[in-house]
Amino acid sequence: MSDEVIKAEGLTKVFNKSLTAVDHVNFSVKEGEIFGFLGPNGAGKTTTINMLITVLKPTEGTASLLGYDIVKEAHNVRNVIGVVPQEYTADEDLTGYENVILCADLYGIPRDVSRKRAIDLLELVELTAFKDKKVSTYSGGMRRRLELAAGLINRPRVMFLDEPTLGLDVQTRTATWNYIKLLKKEYGMTLFMTTHYLEEADALCDRVAIIDHGKIVAKGSPEELKNNLGGDIITLSIQENADITGLVERVEHVKEVKQQNGAYLIKAENGEVTAPLIIDALRKEGYAVTRLSLAKPTLNEVYLDYTGKSFRDNEESREGFVRQRMTLRRARGR
């Protein structure tokens, strides 16, 4: 068996015969990695996940998970995956512990096993003190952790996280990332996640696919994607009032020079090495550099480069909007 845990080929979902949510998507996820689906709201991320977790049937194309076909062998797929949906699915009227046990029952795990596991998992996500409290008293971060714990109850080999930090504040988000890393380390599984937070993809994912309008527009590790963009951005000003574009362009590794608001924006590979070279070249010609800054491209630039726009928040279905609102409201503890 290859080390490809998930393999999607031409995966397509058309709703109501007209709305193509996911359009012939190909990708593969390797054993043990964190693979991220990055894209704006309504790009088709959740639809892709729902097909992989056997909730939706693809209109066209296929995907396999650990060699099991997601349609023909859906039952086998369900046994080896764990899912943490975008919404908070834990039952508010039940306690945290009861919710995890409920999940265990859905997998048919015998009580003597599930009791111990539930307690271990709740310990791991630091909810032990709250395990007998109703979920309605939990904060957004606590609910997210509970969902993580519940999603792990069957010791999945592949874990799906749909927007794992949607609606959480920055601090809680970072904390949640740490829990995700911890759980991955503890249980050693493959993770497939979606997000529309660029920092999240950058912080967590080994590889990402950028999806827009149901199509994958870029694939690779965050580093690769950033490098593909054409390198770092050096911003530079000189004392003299002269055009140095030609001069800078001749420096090694420099790819592009643009003048903007009296400063020069220089795109260059390996900025740390190139910047001193530029300064030297300018000094030799008698120019004095007054200011220089170096910026590494973030996924944000990559994202804008490939999708040509920032997030499209308003193009979502009404249902999706309602759901997200509900999730957000709960995240804030109402």
Added chain:
Amino acid sequence: MSRVNEQRGGRLHGLWALTNRELKKWYKEPLLLLVSVVQPVIWMGLFGKAMNLGAVFASNPGISQFAGQIMKQTFGTSDYFSFMAMGMISFVVLFTTMFSGMSIVWDRRLGFLNKVLSTPVSRGVIIFSKVLSATLRAIFQAAIVLMVALLFGLQLSSNFNPINILGVFAVIFLICIGLSSLFLLMAIRSTKWETPMAVANLVNLPLMFASNAFFPTKMMPEWLQLIAQINPLTYTTDAVRQLLIYNMNATQLLIDFTYLGVFAAVISTVGIGLSLRYLGK
């Protein structure tokens, strides 16, 4: 690995977990439980006692001796309260199954349904747990109604046998299975609570009043009698009356049971079958 061994439990695993999840929400919420118990009591106390048709005749001493006979002819019992209390069982069953069947709308909206669909629980179990929890709740409610009716002075028939109580629950079970499948089917595609609720309300009142629950069908206009004759609630109410307050007519009871059995079988097969198709997409 032990994974394969531990994740068995037959095709029915998860049924009790999902059913109990619904029930827990209800029995662990004291206020909700109290309201659901008190509501039929109020109905019976106010409606049943206020609409004391027997009193209409009793007020005139001249005809009071015939009153009992007239009541008996009309309602099959000389006590309207007893007549109506049995109708109340149908009423409670109808509304409880409606509310429970529609809880699937919330499961869909809150994402719980997707979560369950991604687990190895069979689709049939997901649907059936809804029907089962609605049925269990309705049976419980009906039992309360019955007890309250007894406290309020339900007049059992002279040849009443305690075993008949089992028959009453069998009747309730059949009607509940049918009705909750029906309401579940109404709600399964919906992402909004309001739509199926409006439809259900539209269906409920005619179901209730075009039956013998509050008034005997033989005194209704003919077109209404026709509706009442295909209305499963008519058979439910009649069966319960035969078992508890009438001098039992075995043929009629058999007809009631047959009709309800067929109703439950057909509606639940169609309802559960279609629900299964609509569950995912």
